[in-house]
Amino acid sequence: MRALGEVHTGLLQHPTAVPLPFAVELLGLWPGRSVRTRSRPISYAVSPSVLTGVDCLLGTVHGPRPRVIGTSATAVSITGGRIIQSSTHAAVATADASRRMPWSYYLSRPGVLEVAGTRRGVSSWADRVDASPNLGAISGRVLSAVQTSPALRRSPPLRTARTQMRWTLEHSERSATEIEFSLESDGLRTVRLRDADLTPDLAAEFCADLALHDWLLTTLLTTIDRSGMDADAGPQAADRLRPFADHLLHLWMPGARSESSTRDLWDAIDRAAGLSRQWVSESARVGALCARFSGASPPEPVAPLVGHSPPDRRSSRDAARGGIFLSYRRTDARHIAGRIRDRLRLLLPDRQIFYDVESIRPAVNFQTAIRAAMAETRVMVLVIGQEWTGEGPGLDWLRTSMVRAEVRMALEGGIPIVPVTVDEADMPSADRLPSDIAGIADINALPIRYLTFDDDASRLRDLLENPWTQ
Numbered sequence: 261m262r263a264l265g266e267v268h269t270g271l272l273q274h275p276t277a278v279p280l281p282f283a284v285e286l287l288g289l290w291p292g293r294s295v296r297t298r299s300r301p302i303s304y305a306v307s308p309s310v311l312t313g314v315d316c317l318l319g320t321v322h323g324p325r326p327r328v329i330g331t332s333a334t335a336v337s338i339t340g341g342r343i344i345q346s347s348t349h350a351a352v353a354t355a356d357a358s359r360r361m362p363w364s365y366y367l368s369r370p371g372v373l374e375v376a377g378t379r380r381g382v383s384s385w386a387d388r389v390d391a392s393p394n395l396g397a398i399s400g401r402v403l404s405a406v407q408t409s410p411a412l413r414r415s416p417p418l419r420t421a422r423t424q425m426r427w428t429l430e431h432s433e434r435s436a437t438e439i440e441f442s443l444e445s446d447g448l449r450t451v452r453l454r455d456a457d458l459t460p461d462l463a464a465e466f467c468a469d470l471a472l473h474d475w476l477l478t479t480l481l482t483t484i485d486r487s488g489m490d491a492d493a494g495p496q497a498a499d500r501l502r503p504f505a506d507h508l509l510h511l512w513m514p515g516a517r518s519e520s521s522t523r524d525l526w527d528a529i530d531r532a533a534g535l536s537r538q539w540v541s542e543s544a545r546v547g548a549l550c551a552r553f554s555g556a557s558p559p560e561p562v563a564p565l566v567g568h569s570p571p572d573r574r575s576s577r578d579a580a581r582g583g584i585f586l587s588y589r590r591t592d593a594r595h596i597a598g599r600i601r602d603r604l605r606l607l608l609p610d611r612q613i614f615y616d617v618e619s620i621r622p623a624v625n626f627q628t629a630i631r632a633a634m635a636e637t638r639v640m641v642l643v644i645g646q647e648w649t650g651e652g653p654g655l656d657w658l659r660t661s662m663v664r665a666e667v668r669m670a671l672e673g674g675i676p677i678v679p680v681t682v683d684e685a686d687m688p689s690a691d692r693l694p695s696d697i698a699g700i701a702d703i704n705a706l707p708i709r710y711l712t713f714d715d716d717a718s719r720l721r722d723l724l725e726n727p728w729t730q
Contacts, residue, residue: 262351262352262429264429265347267346268346269425270423274412274413276417280297280299282341285411286412287306289406299710301595302516303339305338312332313366331366332373332395333348333370334346343475344406345468345472346406347464349464352375373393396424417506418504423449423471424448424449425467426449427450427453427463429454432454432456433456438453439451439529449471451470466522469514469516476508476511484542497549501546512539547605551609583612583633584608584640586604587640587666588642593645600643600717603713604717604720604724639675642663648685664696671696678703679705680720681706682707682708687703
């Protein structure tokens with residue numbers, strides 16, 4: 261075994277989402293060391309590591325119990341101003357010396373546990389309920405220290421439980437990463453990673469992201485169960501579900517904070533465990549019920565965008581089913597496109613949304629599926645990120661991109677296009693675009709910004725509810 265760790269995840273004990281400066285103040289666990297922050301695509305703050313000395317027998321299911329001595333590293337993070345996590349991990353190394361060294365030696369190697377004696381059976385550490393060293397106790401203690409801060413006002417918007425995820429990283433001779441994810445007794449999650457090159461720090465980061473989304477899904481399913489939605493999908497159930505929809509539904513962004521080298525792990529775990537499929541299905545049900553009993557009045561009509569003519573009038577029943585095609589470049593705007601998709605499903609539950617990674621099944625020809633979707637599309641939402649406004653005379657990636665083909669089919673078919681600029685991007689000028697899609701340069705874009713996402717998404721909803729786009 262190369263590394264081991266445990267992650268605790270829960271809801272921050274505060275009635276509202278905390279801004280980044282507030283999160284930085286909460287996470288100042290080590291004076292003189294800075295808190296790392298990120299604002300896009302979702303706010304994220306992580307504390308400097310806190311070291312804890314460890315000297316114990318390593319818990320194993322079978323075989324001898326070797327002694328481990330060293331330090332574990334714990335970091336606390338706050339995501340979206342709402343979700344708090346404490347992640348403790350340590351790399352595992354064979355002791356260089358035959359005797360115990362002074363603590364100054366181990367402190368000089370932060371986050372490393374040295375194994376004295378045989379390492380046989382070490383990989384079974386995660387299988388023990390009473391695992392030793394008890395990294396869960398360390399994570400829980402540091403997490404509680406932040407949760408009990410006098411700066412927090414308690415009274416969170418909904419009742420949730422913490423989850424625990426225990427993980428191990430082992431060496432593998434294979435080039436592809438192997439991953440196992442399972443639910444153990446008492447709600448404990450275990451993850452086993454086998455990889456030739458994955459570092460302990462990257463493994464810890466990936467497992468923290470996985471634990472966050474597992475907690476979101478678990479909380480969603482628990483909230484649905486408590487609401488009584490399956491027995492009576494009425495206004496009382498909607499009222500019980502609304503706090504989750506208002507405060508947590510938008511935080512589902514798998515891989516958004518992970519390094520590119522670990523995003524393939526997300527694809528692998530999603531294929532095996534189906535987390536995203538279950539989230540999409542259940543969150544759509546919640547969104548539809550909350551929208552049904554929201555009591556919101558229909559928005560005022562919005563004028564058509566310049567450059568398009570309104571289509572023929574259709575019946576209200578047909579209008580409700582008008583398809584929305586979400587076009588985006590994966591390397592540029594995958595995460596914000598997913599967030600836009602989730603919000604539109606909540607705001608427009610009766611509209612079909614084409615989102616390629618969910619709408620195209622395996623073994624289906626991609627271009628055939630795109631053309632079929634276009635036949636059912638009434639409006640295209642085109643997400644414009646920074647790669648549309650890069651330096652240089654032209655956008656070389658557009659020459660062979662499916663985004664170009666999608667936009668061309670929409671223009672040729674008279675389908676209205678709503679350009680949405682994200683991450684402070686600008687609309688490209690016509691002279692930098694291929695001639696067959698240069699017409700989009702004349703369409704006024706709707707900016708969607710991180711700090712005003714809710715208001716901007718509502719403006720997009722108003723545009724898409726206009727009969728001209730239905």
